Amino acid sequence: xEGYDSSKYEKMSVATDLLVFTVEDDKLKIxxxxxxxEPFKNALALPGVFVGINETLDEAARRGIKEExxxxxxxxxxxxxxxxxxxxxxxxxxxxxYMALVPLxxxxxxxxxxxxNAALYDVEEIISSxxxxxxxxxxxxxxxxxxxxxxxxxxxxxxxxxxxxxTLPVLQKVYEILLGKSLYKANFRKKIAPMIEETEFVTxxxxxxxxxxxxxKKEM
Amino acid sequence: xEGYDSSKYEKMSVATDLLVFTVEDDKLKIxxxxxxxEPFKNALALPGVFVGINETLDEAARRGIKEExxxxxxxxxxxxxxxxxxxxxxxxxxxxxYMALVPLxxxxxxxxxxxxNAALYDVEEIISSxxxxxxxxxxxxxxxxxxxxxxxxxxxxxxxxxxxxxTLPVLQKVYEILLGKSLYKANFRKKIAPMIEETEFVTxxxxxxxxxxxxxKKEM
DNA sequence: ACAATAGTGTCTGTGAGACAGTATCGA
DNA sequence: TCGATACTGTCTCACAGACACTATTGT
Numbered sequence: 001x002e003g004y005d006s007s008k009y010e011k012m013s014v015a016t017d018l019l020v021f022t023v024e025d026d027k028l029k030i031x032x033x034x035x036x037x038e039p040f041k042n043a044l045a046l047p048g049v050f051v052g053i054n055e056t057l058d059e060a061a062r063r064g065i066k067e068e069x070x071x072x073x074x075x076x077x078x079x080x081x082x083x084x085x086x087x088x089x090x091x092x093x094x095x096x097x098y099m100a101l102v103p104l105x106x107x108x109x110x111x112x113x114x115x116x117n118a119a120l121y122d123v124e125e126i127i128s129s130x131x132x133x134x135x136x137x138x139x140x141x142x143x144x145x146x147x148x149x150x151x152x153x154x155x156x157x158x159x160x161x162x163x164x165x166x167t168l169p170v171l172q173k174v175y176e177i178l179l180g181k182s183l184y185k186a187n188f189r190k191k192i193a194p195m196i197e198e199t200e201f202v203t204x205x206x207x208x209x210x211x212x213x214x215x216x217k218k219e220m
Numbered sequence: 221x222e223g224y225d226s227s228k229y230e231k232m233s234v235a236t237d238l239l240v241f242t243v244e245d246d247k248l249k250i251x252x253x254x255x256x257x258e259p260f261k262n263a264l265a266l267p268g269v270f271v272g273i274n275e276t277l278d279e280a281a282r283r284g285i286k287e288e289x290x291x292x293x294x295x296x297x298x299x300x301x302x303x304x305x306x307x308x309x310x311x312x313x314x315x316x317x318y319m320a321l322v323p324l325x326x327x328x329x330x331x332x333x334x335x336x337n338a339a340l341y342d343v344e345e346i347i348s349s350x351x352x353x354x355x356x357x358x359x360x361x362x363x364x365x366x367x368x369x370x371x372x373x374x375x376x377x378x379x380x381x382x383x384x385x386x387t388l389p390v391l392q393k394v395y396e397i398l399l400g401k402s403l404y405k406a407n408f409r410k411k412i413a414p415m416i417e418e419t420e421f422v423t424x425x426x427x428x429x430x431x432x433x434x435x436x437k438k439e440m
Numbered sequence: 441a442c443a444a445t446a447g448t449g450t451c452t453g454t455g456a457g458a459c460a461g462t463a464t465c466g467a
Numbered sequence: 468t469c470g471a472t473a474c475t476g477t478c479t480c481a482c483a484g485a486c487a488c489t490a491t492t493g494t
Contacts, residue, residue, distance in 0.1 A: 441494105442493105442494085443492105443493090443494090444491105444492090444493095445490100445491090445492085446489100446490075446491075446492095447488105447489080447490070447491095448487100448488080448489070448490090449486105449487090449488075449489095450485105450486090450487090450488100451484105451485085451486090451487105452483100452484085452485085453482105453483090453484085453485105454481105454482090454483085454484100455480105455481095455482090455483100456479105456480090456481085456482100457478105457479085457480085457481100458477105458478085458479085458480105459476105459477090459478090459479105460475100460476090460477090460478105461474105461475080461476075461477100462473100462474080462475070462476095463472100463473075463474070463475090464471105464472090464473075464474095465470105465471085465472085465473090466469105466470095466471095467468100467469090467470090
């Protein structure tokens with residue numbers, strides 16, 4: 001900042017765009033809204049909020065997630081900041097993208113109480129479809145999709161897409177969806193064994209062997 | 221953005237803070253400037269520039285790097301965006317941090333022509349020292365340091381800290397500095413063998429066996 | 441010959457990949 | 468008993484870690 005008079009540089013709007021991911025019907029889904037106004041009227045868009053002058057970026061993201069999903073304590077992280085000049089044809093907006101991961105159960109729980117036009121869309125379909133999304137939102141989704149596939153390999157993010165207690169077949173499916181390939185049961189279980197602990201519960205009602213529920217082991 | 225009137229949200233200044241890293245004297249160094257004005261007068265700070273209204277974030281970062289180092293074509297990537305409300309006591313500034321990696325040779329080359337108060341500082345010393353840096357810049361450096369250590373394990377960033385042609389002992393040293401631990405020669409060489417190709421040149425003048433120069437293999 | 445650093449061969453343990461097998465439910 | 472899915476044992480192979488060895492320069 002040395003040598004610059006900040007007043008010579010115009011200020012700009014800063015927003016957070018929110019990428020709320022979940023898994024539904026064995027597919028990775030993302031929460032999108034249909035725009036009711038120009039520009040990009042009727043196109044699908046990421047939900048987003050402007051950052052208040054007395055609000056941190058994380059706070060804005062948390063507020064936006066709360067407004068869109070009703071949920072307060074879900075996992076989210078900053079993804080990337082997009083600053084193309086003409087992202088928004090109306091004016092200069094810097095967009096700090098945040099990625100949130102939430103188990104479907106939690107979204108269902110509140111879905112009934114809300115009357116927004118937000119809905120879940122298949123991420124692969126959105127990405128490969130020719131249909132245009134608002135602004136640069138398709139690029140943002142592509143980038144997030146790529147990051148998810150990467151991070152699942154060396155972090156625990158996948159756990160945020162299942163509930164507190166989960167069976168291993170379900171968790172494996174989440175890994176497979178994020179990675180985009182199928183895994184061998186035995187190997188998968190060996191790999192995550194150190195990260196989980198048994199519960200006393202098992203599934204029931206299925207016409208096959210029950211599956212045990214596990215939970216994440218608290219790290220020491 | 222649905223349902224929000226952007227005019228209700230105040231605009232803010234957006235800046236890029238630049239973390240220019242290099243390796244000197246077998247230590248990881250970063251380019252810092254001494255502030256000549258309040259706030260934080262005389263404290264060390266990251267160089268930075270405000271983002272122009274018709275300038276993308278990447279362009280602003282590139283411009284800042286050019287201004288500080290004179291260099292145009294060096295590797296850089298967006299690191300993270302910091303948006304605490306009181307980062308800057310004067311006003312609200314969103315800072316998009318960029319990380320640049322440059323071989324010392326290139327910095328030396330232009331150092332003479334310039335008369336800025338920028339200089340290289342030992343990163344570990346800055347991090348562990350009690351001395352305060354301007355704004356939240358120490359936190360930013362800590363985060364970048366952590367990311368570097370991570371990324372060196374699964375990407376090629378280390379190559380950006382050596383020149384076009386380099387010997388393996390030198391490259392290994394860079395890896396060791398970034399990782400913060402020493403490596404076994406033989407293992408290191410096996411690991412990077414697929415990424416490099418021999419040149420016809422070797423070192424000379426040292427009172428021991430010469431070392432061959434390599435260059436990065438162009439990927440197929 | 442010696443000091444010093446460059447560079448290699450090879451043993452071992454760990455962990456991912458692949459596959460075949462066993463276990464337990466409902467019907 | 469059978470269909471279906473849950474779960475396990477074990478072989479193989481690639482690769483990282485560890486270490487000992489050989490190679491080539493200047494003095």
